[in-house]
Amino acid sequence: MLPADFLGTLSTLLPSECLLTDSVECYAYAYDNSRKIFPPDAVVFPRTASEIQSIVKLCNRFKVPLTPRGRGTGTAGGCLAEQGGVCLSLERMLAIITVDPANRVIVAEPGVLNQSIQTAAQPHGFFWPPDPSSAAYSSIGGNIATSAGGPHAVKYGTTREHVLGLKAITGSGDIIKTGCYTTKGVVGYDLTRLLIGSEGTLAVVTEATLKLTALPQAVGGITAHFNDTASCAAAVVSIMALPQLPSALEFLDSQSLNLIRGQYPDMLPSNSNAMLMIEVDGSTRDIEASITSILSACQHDGLLLAKKTQDAASLWKARKALSPLLREIAPKKINEDIVVPVDCLPELLEKLEQLSHKYQLANVNFGHAGNGNIHVNLLINPDIEGEVQLAEKCLDEIFDLVIKLNGTLSGEHGIGREKRAFITKEIDDITLDLMKRIKTVFDPNNILNPGKLFP
Amino acid sequence: MLPADFLGTLSTLLPSECLLTDSVECYAYAYDNSRKIFPPDAVVFPRTASEIQSIVKLCNRFKVPLTPRGRGTGTAGGCLAEQGGVCLSLERMLAIITVDPANRVIVAEPGVLNQSIQTAAQPHGFFWPPDPSSAAYSSIGGNIATSAGGPHAVKYGTTREHVLGLKAITGSGDIIKTGCYTTKGVVGYDLTRLLIGSEGTLAVVTEATLKLTALPQAVGGITAHFNDTASCAAAVVSIMALPQLPSALEFLDSQSLNLIRGQYPDMLPSNSNAMLMIEVDGSTRDIEASITSILSACQHDGLLLAKKTQDAASLWKARKALSPLLREIAPKKINEDIVVPVDCLPELLEKLEQLSHKYQLANVNFGHAGNGNIHVNLLINPDIEGEVQLAEKCLDEIFDLVIKLNGTLSGEHGIGREKRAFITKEIDDITLDLMKRIKTVFDPNNILNPGKLFP
Numbered sequence: 001m002l003p004a005d006f007l008g009t010l011s012t013l014l015p016s017e018c019l020l021t022d023s024v025e026c027y028a029y030a031y032d033n034s035r036k037i038f039p040p041d042a043v044v045f046p047r048t049a050s051e052i053q054s055i056v057k058l059c060n061r062f063k064v065p066l067t068p069r070g071r072g073t074g075t076a077g078g079c080l081a082e083q084g085g086v087c088l089s090l091e092r093m094l095a096i097i098t099v100d101p102a103n104r105v106i107v108a109e110p111g112v113l114n115q116s117i118q119t120a121a122q123p124h125g126f127f128w129p130p131d132p133s134s135a136a137y138s139s140i141g142g143n144i145a146t147s148a149g150g151p152h153a154v155k156y157g158t159t160r161e162h163v164l165g166l167k168a169i170t171g172s173g174d175i176i177k178t179g180c181y182t183t184k185g186v187v188g189y190d191l192t193r194l195l196i197g198s199e200g201t202l203a204v205v206t207e208a209t210l211k212l213t214a215l216p217q218a219v220g221g222i223t224a225h226f227n228d229t230a231s232c233a234a235a236v237v238s239i240m241a242l243p244q245l246p247s248a249l250e251f252l253d254s255q256s257l258n259l260i261r262g263q264y265p266d267m268l269p270s271n272s273n274a275m276l277m278i279e280v281d282g283s284t285r286d287i288e289a290s291i292t293s294i295l296s297a298c299q300h301d302g303l304l305l306a307k308k309t310q311d312a313a314s315l316w317k318a319r320k321a322l323s324p325l326l327r328e329i330a331p332k333k334i335n336e337d338i339v340v341p342v343d344c345l346p347e348l349l350e351k352l353e354q355l356s357h358k359y360q361l362a363n364v365n366f367g368h369a370g371n372g373n374i375h376v377n378l379l380i381n382p383d384i385e386g387e388v389q390l391a392e393k394c395l396d397e398i399f400d401l402v403i404k405l406n407g408t409l410s411g412e413h414g415i416g417r418e419k420r421a422f423i424t425k426e427i428d429d430i431t432l433d434l435m436k437r438i439k440t441v442f443d444p445n446n447i448l449n450p451g452k453l454f455p
Numbered sequence: 456m457l458p459a460d461f462l463g464t465l466s467t468l469l470p471s472e473c474l475l476t477d478s479v480e481c482y483a484y485a486y487d488n489s490r491k492i493f494p495p496d497a498v499v500f501p502r503t504a505s506e507i508q509s510i511v512k513l514c515n516r517f518k519v520p521l522t523p524r525g526r527g528t529g530t531a532g533g534c535l536a537e538q539g540g541v542c543l544s545l546e547r548m549l550a551i552i553t554v555d556p557a558n559r560v561i562v563a564e565p566g567v568l569n570q571s572i573q574t575a576a577q578p579h580g581f582f583w584p585p586d587p588s589s590a591a592y593s594s595i596g597g598n599i600a601t602s603a604g605g606p607h608a609v610k611y612g613t614t615r616e617h618v619l620g621l622k623a624i625t626g627s628g629d630i631i632k633t634g635c636y637t638t639k640g641v642v643g644y645d646l647t648r649l650l651i652g653s654e655g656t657l658a659v660v661t662e663a664t665l666k667l668t669a670l671p672q673a674v675g676g677i678t679a680h681f682n683d684t685a686s687c688a689a690a691v692v693s694i695m696a697l698p699q700l701p702s703a704l705e706f707l708d709s710q711s712l713n714l715i716r717g718q719y720p721d722m723l724p725s726n727s728n729a730m731l732m733i734e735v736d737g738s739t740r741d742i743e744a745s746i747t748s749i750l751s752a753c754q755h756d757g758l759l760l761a762k763k764t765q766d767a768a769s770l771w772k773a774r775k776a777l778s779p780l781l782r783e784i785a786p787k788k789i790n791e792d793i794v795v796p797v798d799c800l801p802e803l804l805e806k807l808e809q810l811s812h813k814y815q816l817a818n819v820n821f822g823h824a825g826n827g828n829i830h831v832n833l834l835i836n837p838d839i840e841g842e843v844q845l846a847e848k849c850l851d852e853i854f855d856l857v858i859k860l861n862g863t864l865s866g867e868h869g870i871g872r873e874k875r876a877f878i879t880k881e882i883d884d885i886t887l888d889l890m891k892r893i894k895t896v897f898d899p900n901n902i903l904n905p906g907k908l909f910p
Contacts, residue, residue, distance in 0.1 A: 102696060102798040125698055147641045158639060160648070161616055176886040182794040184613060184826045184866035186602045186652045187874075188882050188908065189890045193615070193648030197641045214698035241557060243580055243669035244738075283699075285740040339637045343557040371639045411639035419642075427643050431631040435644045437896045441889065453643065 002041045002085070006062040010042065010086075013054045018045040018092070029087045032072040032079050033134075034418050035332065040067065040081035045092045049169060049206035052088070056204065057173040059086060059447045067449050068200035070110065070142025073134035075335055076416025078145065078199040083450055088204060090141045096120055097207065104212040105164065105181065110141025110205045114148075117210060126212035129156035132412065133323070141205050146414040147197035151248035151279070154370030158412060160196050162211050168195060168203035171443020181209055194438075199414050200449040202442040216281035219247070220291055221315030224298045224306035225272035229253060229353065231302025232274035233346035236369045238297035239278065240342045244290050248279035249370030250319055253349070256366045259325045260318055267318060272304055276369070277315055319366075326364060330379035333364075334391055336419075338398065339373045340407035351401055352376065359394040361387075373411035399425050415453045423455055457496045457540070461517040465497065465541075468509045473500040473547070484542045487527040487534050488589075489873050490787065495522065495536035500547045504624060504661040507543070511659065512628040514541060514902045522904050523655035525565065525597025528589035530790055531871025533600065533654040538905055543659060545596045551575055552662065559667040560619065560636065565596025565660045569603075572665060581667035584611035587867065588778070596660050601869040602652035606703035606734070609825030613867065615651050617666050623650060623658035626898020636664055649893075654869050655904045657897040671736035674702070675746055676770030679753045679761035680727035684708060684808065686757025687729035688801035691824045693752035694733065695797045699745050703734035704825030705774055708804070711821045714780045715773055722773060727759055731824070732770055774821075781819060785834035788819075789846050791874075793853065794828045795862035806856055807831065814849040816842075828866035854880050870908045878910055 002010075002021075011019055020026050020043040030039035046052045059066040065085030072079055081087050093109035096116065100106070101124035106117055114135040117128045130143050131150035138148070144166070149158030156162075165179025179185065179192035195203055226232035232251065239249060252260075254273040261268060268275070276298070280290040291308055298306040309315040326333060340348045349365065352374075356363035367375040376398060380387045399409055399422050409419055409426050424432065436454060439446070457465075457476075466474055475481050475498040485494035501507045514521040520540030527534055536542050548564035551571065555561070556579035561572055569590040572583045585598050586605035593603070599621070604613030611617075620634025634640065634647035650658055681687035687706065694704060707715075709728040716723060723730070731753070735745040746763055753761040764770040781788060795803045804820065807829075811818035822830040831853060835842045854864055854877050864874055864881050879887065891909060894901070 100796075100798075102692060103796040104695075105796075147645075149639060153639055157616075158641070160645065161612075170889065174885045174889065176889060177883060178886065180794070180863040180881075181796055181861045182827050182863055182866070184604060184608055184794050184823070184828050185863040186613070186867060186869050187864050187878060188870070188887070189657075189893060190602075190615065190648045190652055191886070191890070193645045197645055202644075214700070217698070237557060240559075243672070245669070283738075283741050283744065285744065286738050289738065289740065339635070339639050341555075341558040341560075341637055343555075368639070372637050373639050406636045408635040408637055408640040409642050411637070412641060414641050415643070423642060426635075428632060430629045431633065431646070432643070434625065434629065434631060434896065435646070438644060438893060441892045441896060 002064060003062060006058065006064055007042065009058055013058065014044055014046065014051060018047070029069065029089060032077060033075045034077035034416065036077050036080060038080040038082045040087035041084050043087040043089055045089050047092050049167065049175065052169050052204055052206060053173055053175060055088065056169050056171065060173060060445050063445055063447060065450050066447050068204050070139035070145065071137055073138040074142060074146060074414065074416060076414045076418040078414055078416035078452055080417065082417055090139065101126065106210045106212060108140060108208055108210065110208065111139050114138055114140055114143055121212050125215055127215050128210050129162050129213050130159040140208055140210065144196050144205055144208060145198070145200050146412065149412045151250055151368055154249050154368060155245045155247045156213065160193055163192060163196060163208055164211050165209040166192050166195055166205050167207035168205045170203045171448035176203065179209065183211065197414065199416060199453050201439055201453050202448065218284040218287050219279060219281045219312060220287040221309035221312065222278040222291060222294055222306060223309055223315065224276040224278065225269050225304040226274040227271065227302035227304055229274045229349045230346055231300040232276060233349050234300045235276060235298045235303070236345055237343050239294055240370055242293050242297055246278050246294065246370060247281040248277065250277040251366055251369035252318060252322065253365040255362065255364040256322055259329065259364065260321050263325055264321060267321065269305060275318060277319055279315060322366065326377060330381065332380065332382050334378040334380060334395065336376040336395070336398070337367065337373060337411045337413045338376060338402045338407060338409060339371060339411040340402060340405040342372045344405040344407065345369060345372055348374065348401065348405060352398065355394055355397055359390055361391060361394055371411060372407065417452055420453060420455050457519060458517060461513065461519055462497065464513055468513065469499060469501065469506060473502070484524065484544060487532060488530045489532035489871065491532050491535060493535040493537045495542035496539050498542040498544055500544050502547050504622065504630065507624050507659055507661060508628055508630060510543065511624050511626065515628060515900050518900055518902060520905050521902050523659050525594035525600065526592055528593040529597060529601060529869065529871060531869045531873040533869055533871035533907055535872065537872055545594065548661070556581065561665045561667060563595060563663055563665065565663065566594050569593055569595055569598055576667050580670055582670050583665050584617050584668050585614040595663055595665065599651050599660055599663060600653070600655050601867065604867045606705055606823055609704050609823060610700045610702045611668065615648055618647060618651060618663055619666050620664040621647050621650055621660050622662040623660045625658045626903035631658065634664065638666065652869065654871060654908050656894055656908050657903065673739040673742050674734060674736045674767060675742040676764035676767065677733040677746060677749055677761060678764055678770065679731040679733065680724050680759040681729040682726065682757035682759055684729045684804045685801055686755040687731060688804050689755045690731060690753045690758070691800055692798050694749055695825055697748050697752055701733050701749065701825060702736040703732065705732040706821055706824035707773060707777065708820040710817065710819040711777055714784065714819065715776050718780055719776060722776065724760060730773060732774055734770060777821065781832060785836065787835065787837045789833040789835060789850065791831040791850070792822065792828060792866045792868045793831060793857045793862060793864060794826060794866040795857060795860040797827045799860040799862065800824060800827055803829065803856065803860060807853065810849055810852055814845055816846060816849055826866060827862065872907055875908060875910050
C-alpha cells in the first residue's frame with residue numbers, strides 16, 4: 001500500500017486522467033508476456049520528461065518502487081511491478097519529434113510504436129531495423145530497454161546498433177543526454193549503449209534519436225526442408241559461411257512442424273523434420289545470385305527440398321502459423337531465447353533433443369538460426385504436480401550447455417525477473433558486482449525497477 | 456618521482472627486460488601524435504592479464520598514476536603520462552588467440568596491430584572494419600580505447616559496432632569479462648560499449664573478441680572536382696541521400712588541394728577548389744549501378760569533372776599525398792575532428808572559411824564527409840607570439856558552431872587531454888558528473904589515466 005502523503009502529492013503532479021489508483025484499473029498493468037501477475041499500487045501516464053522527473057523524485061523521497069513500462073510485450077517480466085509501487089506507463093509519450101531523411105534520423109518519444117517509426121520512415125525509403133515479433137504493438141522505449149531484435153538481426157543487428165542518442169531521467173531524477181545526432185561521435189562514455197538493454201533499471205528514456213537504414217531494393221526467399229535436424233543445422237553453418245549474409249535465417253524443428261501440421265495438414269511436406277526459412281535482400285541484381293549460392297549451401301545429405309518462394313507471405317507462412325498454436329497448446333509454456341555460436345548449433349540442437357527425452361518434457365525449438373539464437377519452448381503445464389520443478393531442472397541443464405558452448409542466456413528477451421536466477425551462470429560475481437555498483441550510481445535508492453536483472 | 460618501495464615491488468612483478476626506469480629510455484614513451492611530451496617515470500611491458508592485475512593493484516596501493524598505451528598513434532594525448540607515474544605499454548600482448556571464420560570472430564590481445572587482424576582475417580574472406588589512418592601500426596587496444604574509425608565508417612561504422620566482448624582489468628584491479636562471443640546477447644549491462652571509447656580511464660583491455668565482416672566482392676571509385684566548396688558540400692548531401700551508402704566519401708578543401716599542388720603540380724585539375732573521393736563496394740553486379748547513381752548525384756552547378764577511377768591507387772592518391780605535406784608545412788598544427796549532421800556540411804564549411812578569414816589563420820579542412828566528420832587543421836606556428844592564443848579563440852568559435860549545428864566535438868580521435876577543456880560545450884554538468892561517478896566505480900583511487908577526458 002502506498003502512503004497517503006505519497007498519493008496526495010502524486011495526484012498534484014499529473015491531471016487526474018493520468019493517474020490510476022483503483023485496484024481493478026491497475027490490474028490491467030499487472031502482467032506482460034511472461035504471464036506472471038504483479039499488480040502495481042498505482043499507474044501513472046506522464047506526457048513530458050518534466051512530469052517523469054517529478055514522479056521519479058517523489059518516489060525517491062518516499063522510497064516507492066517505480067517500474068517503467070512500454071506496451072507490456074516483453075517475455076522476461078521486466079516491466080512487472082513485482083514489489084508493488086508505481087507503474088510508469090510511457091504509452092502516452094507518443095510524439096515523433098523529428099523526421100529527418102537527409103540525415104537518416106528519426107527522433108521520437110518512448111511510447112511511439114516500432115510500427116509507427118516504420119510508417120514514418122517508409123515514404124522516405126528508410127526503415128528502422130529492430131524487428132521484434134511484437135513490432136506492430138511494442139514501443140521503441142521497450143525495444144531500447146531490451147535491445148530488441150528479430151529475424152533481421154542476422155544482417156542488421158539489434159536495437160543497440162540503431163540508436164544514436166537518448167534523453168533520459170536517471171533513478172535519482174537527473175535529466176541526462178547521451179550520445180549524439182551524428183553517425184560518429186566519441187565524446188565521453190557511451191551511456192547510450194549502457195542504457196540500451198538495461199531494462200529500465202538505470203533510467204527512464206524520454207527521447208530517442210534513431211538511426212535509419214535504406215530499405216532494400218528487393219527481397220527474395222527460400223524454404224528448405226530436411227530429413228533430420230543435424231543436416232538442417234549443418235546447412236545453417238554452410239549458409240552463414242557464405243560472404244553475403246541472409247537478411248533472415250529462421251529454423252523450425254520437427255516439434256514445431258508437427259504443431260503446424262495439426263492445424264494445417266497440407267502446409268508442409270509430410271516427411272520434413274526440420275525447416276529453414278531464408279530471406280535475402282539487396283539490389284534486384286544481387287538477389288538471384290544470393291539465392292543460387294544459398295540453394296547450393298543447403299545441399300547436405302538430409303536435404304529433402306529447397307526452393308525459391310513466390311513472395312514474402314509464402315516464405316513466412318509456417319512461422320506465422322506457429323506462435324498462436326504454441327500459445328494455444330501450452331499457455332504456460334516456458335520460453336527461452338538462448339544463443340550459441342553458429343557452428344555449435346548442430347551440437348546444441350542434438351543435445352536439446354536428448355534433454356527433452358531425459359526429462360520427458362515436450363520441447364519446441366525454433367528461431368533465428370543465423371545468429372545462433374534459438375527459442376526453446378518447454379511445453380509444460382504448471383498445474384501438473386512436479387512439472388515446474390522438472391522444467392527448472394531441465395532449464396538448468398540447458399543453460400549449462402549454452403555456457404559450455406560459449407553462448408549466452410538471452411539474445412533479445414533480456415533477464416527481467418524470469419532469468420535472474422541463472423545470470424550467475426554467465427556473469428561472474430566480480431563483473432556482476434560492478435554492474436550493481438553502476439546501478440547505484442544511477443539509482444542510489446534502488447527505486448527504479450527494483451529486483452530486476454540481478455539475482 | 457616514484458617511491459623506492461614501489462619501484463622495488465614493481466621490479467619483482469616483471470622480468471627486468473619488461474621494465475624501464477631509466478629516464479632516457481622512458482622518454483621514448485613520452486609522446487603521441489598530439490606531439491605533447493610527458494615522460495613517464497617508468498614503463499612496464501606486461502605479457503599477461505595477471506601481470507597487469509598485479510601492476511594495477513600495486514599502483515592502487517601507492518596511488519601511482521598508471522597510463523595504458525597502445526602504439527602511441529592517438530592525436531588527443533590520451534596515452535600520455537601527464538601526471539607522471541607508470542606507462543603501461545601493451546605492445547608485447549601480441550597473441551591472436553582464436554581465428555574462427557565459421558563464427559566470423561577473431562579473439563586477440565590488445566597489442567595486436569589492426570593490420571595483423573586484417574592479415575589474419577583476409578585469407579578467410581573477412582576483414583575487421585575499423586580503419587583509422589594509422590591501421591598499419593596502431594593496435595586494436597588503442598582502437599578500442601578511442602572507438603577508432605576511418606574512411607569506411609560511413610558504411611561500416613566504427614570500432615563500437617565491431618567488438619562482441621572484452622576481458623579487462625578495472626582501475627581497482629578486478630578482472631572483468633564483458634559481452635559475449637555471439638552476434639546477439641542482452642545479459643546484464645553493456646559494459647563492452649562502456650569500455651569502448653573510454654580512453655583507458657576505466658579499465659585495461661586484456662583480450663577482445665572482434666566481429667569480422669565479409670570482404671566486398673569488388674570495389675570501385677570516383678573522383679569529383681568542384682569550382683566551389685558549396686557545390687561540393689551540396690553533392691555530399693545528394694550522395695548521402697542515395698539508398699546505397701558509399702563505402703567511403705572523402706572531402707578535400709581548396710587549401711588541401713593547394714598544398715598538394717605545391718608538391719605535385721600535375722596531380723589535380725588547376726581550376727578545382729574542392730574534391731571528393733568516393734569509394735563504392737559490393738557485388739560486381741552492383742558497382743556499376745552505384746557509380747552511375749553517384750555520378751548523377753554529383754551534378755551540381757559547380758561540378759567541374761567527375762569520373763570513375765582506374766583503381767584504388769588513383770582514387771586515394773591525393774589523400775595519401777596530403778598528410779605528410781601537412782606535417783611538413785606545419786608540424787605543430789592543431790588538428791580537430793569535428794562532426795555535424797551531413798546536411799549541415801554546407802553551412803559548416805562556409806563558416807569555417809569565414810573563421811579562417813576572421814582570425815587570419817590558415818585552415819586546411821578535409822575528411823570523412825559522408826559522416827559529416829571533418830578534420831580541421833589550423834596551421835599555426837606556436838613559436839610566433841600570440842598565435843596559440845588566437846588559435847584557441849578560433850577553436851572555441853569552431854566548437855560553438857559545431858554544437859549549434861547539432862554536431863559533436865570528436866568523431867574518432869577522442870577527448871584525451873587536448874579537448875577536455877571543451878567537453879562541457881557538448882556534455883552538460885549533470886551527465887558529466889554521472890560519467891565521473893562511473894569512473895569512480897571502476898577506479899576508486901583515480902589511478903587509471905588520471906586527468907584525461909574530464910575537464
